[in-house]
Amino acid sequence: MTELRVIDADTHVDESEATWEYIDSVAIKHAPINVTRNTDASTNAGPDGTRWWLVGTRAQPRVVRDDAHYPSRGRRELDDIPGRLADMDRMGVDVQVIFPTFFIRYGTNNPVAEQALTRAYNRWIAARCAESNGRLRWAAVLPLLDPDMAVEELRWAKLNGAAAVFKRGFDLEKSSSDPHFFPVYQEANDLDIPICIHTGHPLPGREWDRSFPVIAAFNSIVMDGLPDKFPKLRFGFVEAGAAWIPYSLTQMSTHIRAKTLHERTQTFELTKDLLRENRLFITVDPLDDIEYLLKFGAENNLMVGTDYTHGDPSANLAALDEVRAWVGDGKVSEDVARKVLGTNARSFYGLETNGSQNIHPTS
16 A cells, blocks of 8 residues: 555553642542552453552542553553654554543542543643644543533643544433533534544443443434534544444434334435435444445545554454555455545544644643
């Protein structure tokens, strides 16, 4: 393939004690505390973890990763920006888009604590990514319990280099099309910054429920007409693969059919332009049947990510090379591979227009 700008559309960071140093003194009681079950930190944590972040009375795993099987700690925690960029160079990546790890789970149901945590994270990662000359971009986390605070934080994040908004598929026990989130969607629409529905654990005790909330969010966003309500807003569905697209389209079609069952009108038919017309972007897994997915008009809406730093089933540091191999295997044209590897992600994240980063980490 000819040279192109490759965008790793889904990578992560491991938060550290340095992250929470950005919590101001008034809210310091809400800073996560590291709790260790034992002193053995030599291996990757199992399902129960060997460390936790404790916020108030709520604990969540803080996974212990070893440097032998994962990028080194400094690269995972953004203390070694040159090292992380060197990893990107080896992988043939021009830009990484970074998502959190801590916020994949709920840290708190206290709006004051949530504001302190999200504010600290955004200022920490903005300052770190500012050292990368635009090669590390980040998704902002917002205090969604209070929509007004969320809008204010989104404005700061946009001004300070955020490329997207991180959101789980079923936040606050509400669907992604719930009006509670409309102020955030409207502001994101006006600021030209996309909403990323990322896999996560949207409810305490639902650790198994990773990908289904992403699919449910896709269905609710389309069926409830959010792309029409927010005509410039782009929605991304990240880290759940793309094999579910045909299933989701079928489910929406049967839903419409059920509503019109006793009418003499033609059954609603979802077109191949659905993704394009509704500005819906999805990260593909190289295991997905790309040739089948292209039949659904996904050519201009698929991206790819490696899940860099993580080690769950979604992680695949070879994902970019596997997409490149599609061309040699005759699965896709070089033009389609270029779109998946970079062009589509640049459009989705607005990377052509979001190059400047004026960082004000304490404001």
